[in-house]
Amino acid sequence: MENLVGYKLFKNIYYGKRVLITGHTGFKGSWLAFWLKLMGAEVIGYSLESPTQPNHFSLLNLDIVHLIGDILDEEKLDVAFKTHNPEIVFHLAAQPLVRQSFNDPILTYKTNVIGTLNVFEACRKTPSVKVIINVTSDKCYLNKEWIWGYRESDEMGGYDLYSSSKGCSEILTQSYRNSFFNFETFQDHGVSLASVRAGNVIGGGDWAQDRLIPDIVRAISQNQVVYLRNPKAVRPWQHVLEPLSGYLLLASELSTGKNEYADGWNFGPSDGDAITVEDVVKSIKNNWADLKYEIKSIVNQPHEATQLKLDCSKAVSLLLWKPIWNSKKTFNITTEWYKKYYLENKILTRENIFNFINDAIDNNTIWTK
Numbered sequence: 001m002e003n004l005v006g007y008k009l010f011k012n013i014y015y016g017k018r019v020l021i022t023g024h025t026g027f028k029g030s031w032l033a034f035w036l037k038l039m040g041a042e043v044i045g046y047s048l049e050s051p052t053q054p055n056h057f058s059l060l061n062l063d064i065v066h067l068i069g070d071i072l073d074e075e076k077l078d079v080a081f082k083t084h085n086p087e088i089v090f091h092l093a094a095q096p097l098v099r100q101s102f103n104d105p106i107l108t109y110k111t112n113v114i115g116t117l118n119v120f121e122a123c124r125k126t127p128s129v130k131v132i133i134n135v136t137s138d139k140c141y142l143n144k145e146w147i148w149g150y151r152e153s154d155e156m157g158g159y160d161l162y163s164s165s166k167g168c169s170e171i172l173t174q175s176y177r178n179s180f181f182n183f184e185t186f187q188d189h190g191v192s193l194a195s196v197r198a199g200n201v202i203g204g205g206d207w208a209q210d211r212l213i214p215d216i217v218r219a220i221s222q223n224q225v226v227y228l229r230n231p232k233a234v235r236p237w238q239h240v241l242e243p244l245s246g247y248l249l250l251a252s253e254l255s256t257g258k259n260e261y262a263d264g265w266n267f268g269p270s271d272g273d274a275i276t277v278e279d280v281v282k283s284i285k286n287n288w289a290d291l292k293y294e295i296k297s298i299v300n301q302p303h304e305a306t307q308l309k310l311d312c313s314k315a316v317s318l319l320l321w322k323p324i325w326n327s328k329k330t331f332n333i334t335t336e337w338y339k340k341y342y343l344e345n346k347i348l349t350r351e352n353i354f355n356f357i358n359d360a361i362d363n364n365t366i367w368t369k
């Protein structure tokens with residue numbers, strides 16, 4: 001099997017490294033697990049069963065340590081950490097849907113806040129853990145409906161329960177870092193804890209409810225019309241590999257001595273790639289003529305922010321991170337993934353990862369050198 005070991009990405013730190021991912025059965029977690037596996041990491045996944053059918057994780061058929069467990073089950077989580085002794089932890093398990101947070105606020109808060117606390121506690125009890133990356137969201141910021149991107153130093157907030165649970169997860173990360181993994185006392189504990197905030201992530205293999213791309217591909221596959229609830233909403237769309245490259249770069253810097261980077265980081269698209277929902281749909285229709293859509297406002301629909309952008313200057317200037325694909329390429333590649341899946345039963349994930357890395361190499365991107 002062709003892998004990425006010879007590419008020596010991220011200073012080659014992932015080769016042979018024990019990396020634990022919570023949420024590996026989900027959309028982003030499954031892409032991350034595959035990328036890490038291709039770089040020669042020993043991947044341990046700890047999650048509930050995949051939340052959707054079909055699901056990307058099962059389609060990939062990955063050879064990793066696959067543990068089914070709840071992050072609310074402290075004992076089981078501790079056993080997983082003690083048994084596998086990870087060095088790097090990416091925490092992605094979450095209730096990640098805004099609409100679901102209206103239906104089940106308690107589960108949303110338990111999973112996203114108490115679950116995160118349990119993961120941090122498991123890390124604290126496991127001496128092998130050196131780097132922890134907590135994946136929150138661009139929605140963690142207090143949304144002021146302004147046109148500028150949010151910076152890492154902006155106020156946390158959240159109109160809906162999902163967003164505020166991610167704001168709480170950020171505050172928890174900061175206070176956990178202050179209390180136990182303080183940079184000032186790094187020599188004593190040797191652990192770096194950071195948080196990462198990305199925007200609306202797209203790519204093949206997402207079948208979550210009430211997300212634009214999965215809703216579109218479900219509708220096409222069933223010959224139905226897609227109804228756009230909020231066509232003028234602007235979101236920072238990016239391919240799933242973009243924020244993952246940021247998470248992997250940050251963790252590699254933290255594990256090679258840049259402990260002062262244990263902080264909050266935005267990983268979003270370039271400013272011009274924050275575009276409206278309607279433009280996204282038009283772009284997909286260009287590649288997949290079967291798409292039929294109508295704009296339809298729904299009475300009593302839950303509140304959704306209209307403007308949301310991220311300012312990624314910090315990651316660009318300190319980590320030298322940069323996005324690789326613009327929105328046009330992102331939508332083309334994503335549409336192609338679903339078309340191949342639905343029309344030919346083929347999975348393009350591996351090809352997407354290799355294309356992304358080759359484009360990153362052509363772009364002289366820091367994590368490829």
Ligand SMILES: NC(=O)c1ccc[n+]([C@@H]2O[C@H](COP(=O)([O-])OP(=O)(O)OC[C@H]3O[C@@H](n4cnc5c(N)ncnc54)[C@H](O)[C@@H]3O)[C@@H](O)[C@H]2O)c1
Nearest residue numbers: 023025026027028047048070071092093094096137200201
């Ligand atoms: N997809 C996006 O556009 C996006 C944008 C910003 C942030 N995020 C964040 O990225 C992370 C991953 O999101 P995703 O899109 O892959 O979501 P997803 O729903 O596809 O995956 C969530 C994962 O968490 C697991 N999980 C849920 N509750 C759990 C529990 N109690 N115990 C153990 N595992 C549990 C699920 O089984 C699944 O593996 C989340 O933290 C989400 O908030 C996603």
